Amino acid sequence: MHRGKGMKFVGDSRIPATGRKPNIPKDYSEYPGKTEAFWPNFLLKEWMVGAVFLVGYLCLTVAHPSPLERIADPTDTAYIPLPDWYFLFLYQLLKYTYASGPYNIIGALVIPGLAFGALLLAPFIDRGPERRPAKRPFAVGFMLLALSGIVYLTWQSAAHHDWEASKKQGAIIEGAEFDKESEGYQLLDANGCISCHGAELTGGAAAPSLVDTGLTPEEIANIAVKGRGGMPAGMFKGSDEELEKLAEFVSSLTAK
Amino acid sequence: MLTKIYDWVDERLDITPLWRDIADHEVPEHVNPAHHFSAFVYCFGGLTFFITVIQILSGMFLTMYYVPDIKNAWESVYYLQNEVAFGQIVRGMHHWGASLVIVMMFLHTLRVFFQGAYKKPRELNWIVGVLIFFIMLALGLTGYLLPWDMKALFATKVTLTIVDSVPLIGPAMKTLIAGDATIVGAQTLTRFFAIHVFFLPAALFALLAAHFLMIRKQGISGPL
C-alpha cells in the first residue's frame, strides 16, 4: 500500500487519484533483438494458427457425426467392450501373460503406476543441468521406449479387434412396438430367447434381430426348435401350443 | 466510446499495470514461428487450451438438453444430435475435442520433455502439467459413460473391474465410484455426471490457473 503525505485517493478507496499509469503500449524499439510484444503481435500469430485449426475441426464435426451406439442394454451378455482409443494400450497390456492372471496387479497397477509416476516426477529423476536430448540419453531413451511401447500396444489392440463385429454389435436397430405383458413375449422370456435376442428383441452381438424377419410363423417355429446358424437346436422347451403362439408373435413384429 | 469505458473503470480500479504487464511482455524469437518454422512445436500448449475452452463451452451447452438418467440419457443424446439444429456439430465438437485435446496435450508434453524444459526452476510447473494430463484422462473416462450407449456401459464395467482389482481398497473404491457394489446403473450415471461436470472441471480450473501463473512468472524456457 502506498500511503504518505499528500497522496490523494479516489473517494475513500485505496486507488490513487493521481499519477495513474497511462495505458500506452511499449514502443517497438523497446523490444530487444527479434523479440516482440505478446499483444497484439504474437497473439495474432497464435490466433491465426487457432483459426486454421478451428476450420479443420469444424469440418471434422460436420463430416463425421459423433458415434452413438444403441441404448445400453445390460442383458446383452455377448457384447465385447472397447475403451476409447487413448486407453487402448492399457487395455491391450492386460492381455499379456505377465500382465494378467496372477500378475494382474502388475499389468493393471504396477506398470502404469511406474510409467505415470516417472512422468510426474521426471524433473527429480532427470536432474542434470543439460537440456539437449542428445546430452541426456537415459531420460530420452526411456521416453522413446515408453512411446514405442504405447504405439505398439495401441496398434496391436486395433489390429486384433474385429471392427466389423464391433460396428454390428453396437448399431442402432429399429425397434418394434409390442406389449411386454403379451403371451408371446412372456414365452420368449421363459425360453431364454431375450438373453441373446435382447429385451427389445432387436438382437445383439450373438443373435440377429427378431423384428422384421419376414418369416412365416411356421419357419420361425422350425428355427425355434431346430436352431439355425449360431443358434443351437432345442432352445424352445414348451408345448406345441406355446410354440405356435411364440412363432406368431415373432412373425408379427414389424418396425414402427 | 470504448476508451471512455476503459478510463471509467481504470479510474476506479487502476487496471492498467495488470493489463500492460500481460500485453507488453516480450515473446522471445525462438518461440515465434514467423522467425523459425520449427517453432510451431510451441503452439501445442496454446491449442490444448483452445480446445479446452471449446470443451467447456460445448459441454455447458450440451447440458441444456442432456439428462443424466438411465431411462432418458440415451434418448436425450439421440435427440440433441439428430433433432436439434446444429446438434451434430455441438456434440461433435465435444466428442472429437475430447480426442484432440488428448493429442495436443500429448504433443505439448513431448515438446516440453524432449527440450528438457521441466528442469530447474520449472519443476513445479511440470508437475502441475502432468496433473492436468491426469484430469483430462479422467474427464475422458467419465464422459465416455454419459451417452449411456452399449460401448459406454460395457467399457465402464471393464474400468470398474480394474479398479476393483486394486488390493485392499479396490472394492470400496469401486463402490465409491459406481455408487453401488454390484450394479452399474442409475447411481453410476449420476455419479459420473457429477464428477465429469463439477468435480474434475473445478480441479482443472485451479490447475490451469496455477499453470498459467507460473508461466507468466517464470517466462518461457530459453532456446536449446
Added chain:
Amino acid sequence: MSKRNVSRRQFLNYTLTGVGGFMAAGMLMPMVRFAVDPVLAGGSESDFVATKQKIKDLSTEPTRVDFSFTQVDGWYESEVTNTAWVYKTKDGKIVALSPICKHLGCTVDWGGDKEHPEQFFCPCHYGRYTKDGMNVKGTPPISPLDVFTTKEKDGILYLGQRKPHGEA
C-alpha cells in the same frame, strides 16, 4: 515448552487454524458421508429366485439358464434377467456358475473357443475356465468363476446368491 514461548501471534495463528479446521470439517463431513454412503451401506442378502429350468432336464453338459428378478438400483427398480451356466456333476450334484469373467467382467461362453470346446471362454482377453469353473493357468483370469447357491423345489431349479468359488 513453557507458556511464554507461545507469542500472541502464534496463539492467534493456532486459533485461526483451529477455527478454519472446524469450519472445513463441519462443511465437508456431511458431504463426504453423503458421498461414501454406498460404500458403507451393506449389501442386502438376496433370496432364492425361481428359474424356468426343470431339474430333470439338466445334463452333465453346461446349459445356459436365464432367470429374472427385480433389481433395486437406488430409486430405480427394474426387472433384470441374469444368466447362469448349470450342469450336473457325475454324482448328481448341481453346479451353477456365474458367466461373469473374473478378469474384467466380460461374459464367458461355454465352448466359445473352437480349440477348447470343453471350456468356458471369455472373448475379451481370451480367458478360459475348465468345466468346474476353475481358471486355466496361463490365461488372464486370476480366480475361478463365481458360483450360485442352488435349491430344488417342485422339480424346479432355484438360484440364490452369487458367491466366490469355494464359499457356496
